Amino acid sequence: MKHAYASINLKEKFSNFSETWTPKILGQFDGYYLKAAKMSGEFVWHQHHDVDELFIVISGTLKIHFRDGEVTISPGECFIVPKGVDHKPVANGEVQCLLIEKAGTLNTGDQGGDRTVSEEEWI
Amino acid sequence: MKHAYASINLKEKFSNFSETWTPKILGQFDGYYLKAAKMSGEFVWHQHHDVDELFIVISGTLKIHFRDGEVTISPGECFIVPKGVDHKPVANGEVQCLLIEKAGTLNTGDQGGDRTVSEEEWI
Numbered sequence: 234m235k236h237a238y239a240s241i242n243l244k245e246k247f248s249n250f251s252e253t254w255t256p257k258i259l260g261q262f263d264g265y266y267l268k269a270a271k272m273s274g275e276f277v278w279h280q281h282h283d284v285d286e287l288f289i290v291i292s293g294t295l296k297i298h299f300r301d302g303e304v305t306i307s308p309g310e311c312f313i314v315p316k317g318v319d320h321k322p323v324a325n326g327e328v329q330c331l332l333i334e335k336a337g338t339l340n341t342g343d344q345g346g347d348r349t350v351s352e353e354e355w356i
Numbered sequence: 357m358k359h360a361y362a363s364i365n366l367k368e369k370f371s372n373f374s375e376t377w378t379p380k381i382l383g384q385f386d387g388y389y390l391k392a393a394k395m396s397g398e399f400v401w402h403q404h405h406d407v408d409e410l411f412i413v414i415s416g417t418l419k420i421h422f423r424d425g426e427v428t429i430s431p432g433e434c435f436i437v438p439k440g441v442d443h444k445p446v447a448n449g450e451v452q453c454l455l456i457e458k459a460g461t462l463n464t465g466d467q468g469g470d471r472t473v474s475e476e477e478w479i
Contacts, residue, residue, distance in 0.1 A: 236425030240433040262408035262436045263458065265388065285385035289412075289454075302359030310363040313385045331412075333456060335386065 243269065243291060247329050249356050254348060256332055256340060257356040268332040268353070272324035279320070279344035286314045286334045293328030297321070366392065366414060370452050372479050377471060379455055379463060380479040391455040391476070395447035402443070402467035409437045409457045416451035420444070 241259050246269050250257055254276055256268040272295060288295065290306045297304050297314065298321040306312050314320050341349040364382050369392050373380055377399055379391040395418060411418065413429045420427050420437065421444040429435050437443050464472040 236422075238422070238425055238427035238435070240427055240429045240435045242430075243432045243434065260410070260434065260436045262410045262456070263439075265456075267410060267434065267436070287383070287385045287390060287456075299359075299361070302361055304361035304363055306363045307365075309366045311366065311383065311390065312361070312363045313383045313390070316386075333385070333388075333410075 241267075243331070246356055247271070247291070253324075253327070254340060255350050256353055258353050259356065261336060264336050265333060266336050266338075266353075268334070269356070270330045270332050272322060272328040272330060273326065274324060276322045277341060277344055277346060277348055279342035280317055281314075281334075281338055281342040282317050284335045284338045284342075285316050286332065286338070288312050288314070289331040289333070291329040291331060293330075294325050295328045295330060296323045296325065298323060364390075366454070369479055370394070370414070376447075376450070377463060378473050379476055381476055382479065384459060387459050388456060389459050389461075389476075391457070392479070393453045393455050395445060395451040395453060396449070397447060399445045400464060400467055400469060400471055402465035403439075403441055404437075404457075404461055404465040405440050407458045407461045407465075408439050409455065409461070411435050411437070412454040412456070414452040414454060416447060416449050416453075418451045418453060419446045419448065421446060 253273045256270040260267040295306045376396045379393040383390040
């Protein structure tokens, strides 16, 4: 008998949590995670010294500040933050975003601090 | 002076090509590519012996057949095809899809044949 495999429905996954700046893991491929994140307001300046980070914005508008500039990422847009680059995400209203990055990457990167999520949850 | 970095706009990128089953590279993070693919009709059975493949469907409905079942991926849905698993994508109408996989992954995997794109193009 044939098996019907389940896809990952993003709308459903985003409806399963409300915390902001607390990425949830949706899937793993090779050593990388596909994560869902909600963002609102300002996050902290940080960088990931050995990890490039792919952002795909689903809803809302995410601005990422860099020391020398910024990028605005609207729904249906993507951006890759290169490793070692200081950045500070700022969400105007609520942003729903996919994050794709190496498993084990901390949300606050090398910065640490009380907004660090040390063990991200699968949903 | 502050620099305005450019995001990757998916709608614009998808409007830049029409060929199906010919993924285009949008960006690189670590050793992985973010690709845009258009799909229509049936592709060939193939597998990637050492690469997991993440599909994110933007528009249209993609069905992926496996030897023991299938998955239907609608817009706003994702699926990860594990390494070493035989699969055959079938698009009903035109599908626009993001693919995320290790750089150097061939569209036809270990199968080869005349639908292989040996050097994928950046757009």
